[in-house]
Amino acid sequence: MVDRVRRLSSSEALALWRKADTTELKARARAVRNRFHSPKTATYTIMRIVNFTNVCVAQCDYCAFYVLPGHPGGYVLGLDEIFSRIDELLSLGGDLLGFNGGFNPDLTLDFYCDTFREIRRRYGEWIEFYALTVAEFLYLADRARLTYDECARRLRDAGVLWITGGGAEILTEDFRLRHSRLKYSVEEFFEAQRALIRNGLRTTATMVIGFDESLEERIEHLERIRDFQDEVGGALYSFLVWTYKPLHTALGGREISDEEYLRHVALCRAFLDNIRHIRVSVLTRNETALRALDYGADDFDLPIEDEVTEKAGAVIEKDLESLLSRVRKLGYSPVYRRTPRCPRSQDCDSSSEGSARTVSRKGVGVE
Numbered sequence: 001m002v003d004r005v006r007r008l009s010s011s012e013a014l015a016l017w018r019k020a021d022t023t024e025l026k027a028r029a030r031a032v033r034n035r036f037h038s039p040k041t042a043t044y045t046i047m048r049i050v051n052f053t054n055v056c057v058a059q060c061d062y063c064a065f066y067v068l069p070g071h072p073g074g075y076v077l078g079l080d081e082i083f084s085r086i087d088e089l090l091s092l093g094g095d096l097l098g099f100n101g102g103f104n105p106d107l108t109l110d111f112y113c114d115t116f117r118e119i120r121r122r123y124g125e126w127i128e129f130y131a132l133t134v135a136e137f138l139y140l141a142d143r144a145r146l147t148y149d150e151c152a153r154r155l156r157d158a159g160v161l162w163i164t165g166g167g168a169e170i171l172t173e174d175f176r177l178r179h180s181r182l183k184y185s186v187e188e189f190f191e192a193q194r195a196l197i198r199n200g201l202r203t204t205a206t207m208v209i210g211f212d213e214s215l216e217e218r219i220e221h222l223e224r225i226r227d228f229q230d231e232v233g234g235a236l237y238s239f240l241v242w243t244y245k246p247l248h249t250a251l252g253g254r255e256i257s258d259e260e261y262l263r264h265v266a267l268c269r270a271f272l273d274n275i276r277h278i279r280v281s282v283l284t285r286n287e288t289a290l291r292a293l294d295y296g297a298d299d300f301d302l303p304i305e306d307e308v309t310e311k312a313g314a315v316i317e318k319d320l321e322s323l324l325s326r327v328r329k330l331g332y333s334p335v336y337r338r339t340p341r342c343p344r345s346q347d348c349d350s351s352s353e354g355s356a357r358t359v360s361r362k363g364v365g366v367e
């Protein structure tokens with residue numbers, strides 16, 4: 001049996017995956033979860049992902065969302081459409097936006113900065129938003145011919161606070177060569193994330209599993225994230241793992257099983273002993289994701305929209321009350337979590353424990 005207190009090495013993680021039964025994996029994960037969180041509480045947000053544009057030149061073979069420049073069906077959302085989606089989210093009681101789009105060569109850094117500035121001006125503290133993924137940030141910096149530091153400062157000055165660690169998928173050079181040659185190397189990914197942190201922006205870590213990655217590649221990804229978190233002194237706010245959806249993609253294939261996802265969440269929690277929040281993906285696993293609270297996760301999003309995963313087969317469960325009752329049935333008290341606005345501080349991790357949120361079939365309201 002593996003010692004549940006000492007940090008896991010990569011070879012121990014491999015052995016745990018191959019040899020440990022689910023009971024042992026869960027116990028190991030819960031031991032780490034309990035260092036950070038009350039055992040019977042889970043935090044959540046209500047959010048939507050707004051896909052600015054589906055025009056993209058990266059051509060990742062696991063993506064069913066993009067169209068190439070000049071092809072029919074390409075779009076760029078206008079500000080009015082973005083505002084209307086934010087207004088709808090607010091009316092449902094949510095307050096977190098995740099902006100996400102393709103590598104669109106027609107959209108400049110100024111376009112993004114103007115958009116974010118306008119959103120901040122109009123909504124102030126009522127919402128928080130993930131402005132870009134690290135992968136999109138890399139593309140924007142390159143297009144603008146700016147260093148990562150300069151690009152980060154420009155976005156920060158436009159009111160951006162968060163750029164998530166999206167676009168990571170599997171952080172090994174081999175994986176990127178196999179599936180997304182134009183989506184930046186692992187070294188570039190972390191170099192950009194260092195620049196974001198240096199310039200006072202907040203960021204997260206992510207992972208997607210279920211392509212054709214090997215177990216060794218999964219562990220390498222986790223090791224890189226854990227090493228990076230040590231290096232940046234705990235600046236990564238959370239780690240989110242979701243699963244590949246194969247419908248309409250060039251890569252194709254089949255989805256992994258619920259059991260494999262849950263065991264993987266447990267392995268992540270056990271291995272990433274320096275990241276406070278392990279978030280799970282209702283977006284790609286629906287109710288199964290909530291069962292991951294028993295596998296060491298502590299946080300989940302209730303999303304109402306994401307075209308990227310919906311185009312690849314995700315069906316978003318919008319009955320928020322039903323999802324929250326499922327959490328309660330599992331024995332957890334769900335507590336709404338507002339996305340922190342203070343740079344780098346874990347102390348401003350604000351959960352609205354005192355304030356009740358009411359949920360109806362239509363949505364959620366704050367009392």
Ligand code: SF4
Pocket residue numbers: 056057058059060063064065066101102103180183
């Ligand atoms: S995953 Fe993102 S970067 Fe890759 S093709 Fe799709 S939209 Fe473009």
